[in-house]
Amino acid sequence: MSVKKVVRMGDPVLLSAAEPVVKFNTRALSRLVNNLLDTMAKHDGAGLAAPQIGVGLQVVVFGLAANPRYPEEESIPMTVLVNPRIEPLSDQVEDGWEGCLSVPGLRGLVSRYTYIRYSGFDQFGGKIEREVRGFHARVVQHECDHLDGVLYPQRMTNMRAFGFEDELERAVEAEEVDKKE
Secondary structure, three states, X not given: OOOOOOOOOOOHHHXXXXXXXXXXXXXXXXXXXXXXXXXHHHOOOOEEEHHHHOOOEOEEEEEEOOOOOOOOXXXXXXXXXXXXXXXXXXXXXXXXXXXEOOEEEEEEEEEEEOEEEEEEEOOOOOEEEEEEEHHHHHHHHHHHHHHOOOOHHHHOOOHHHEEEHHHHHHHHHHHHHHHHO
16 A cells, blocks of 8 residues: 555644544555555564554554564564454563654663453454463554553653663663673
């Protein structure tokens, strides 16, 4: 279909709760899904939510094979998830670095559940339900937050662990050099 402009932090659509999809297997929903997939691929994203391209519907896409933005992460099957629900299956949480196409160039340390069940539908109305851990669980939680008008910096508890990617990388490299000396 086409690559859409990714709206950035500050745009009101990112702060609003998205509406549920009521009709499946439509031309409009198919076009939205294709636009999300094309846009996510263009930006080497692991996921993208409809509000990030200015559409206030409960639709997210995610998946990861070989990706230069996440070279160490395990693969995630390409998924279209409509009207998602998330249920934590453990109280265990883990801090992890996150970025977002709507918050370009920045990263932050965010605490997320490590083991979840997510459910919803594909674009045709077929039921989806999976139990996942690790990076897969993190990506789903991050994308579904967009549907509630939440960006990852709002989940952060330590703003000292928030910064521009290149500055954070330099700080980590400098710390590694200090440890070797």
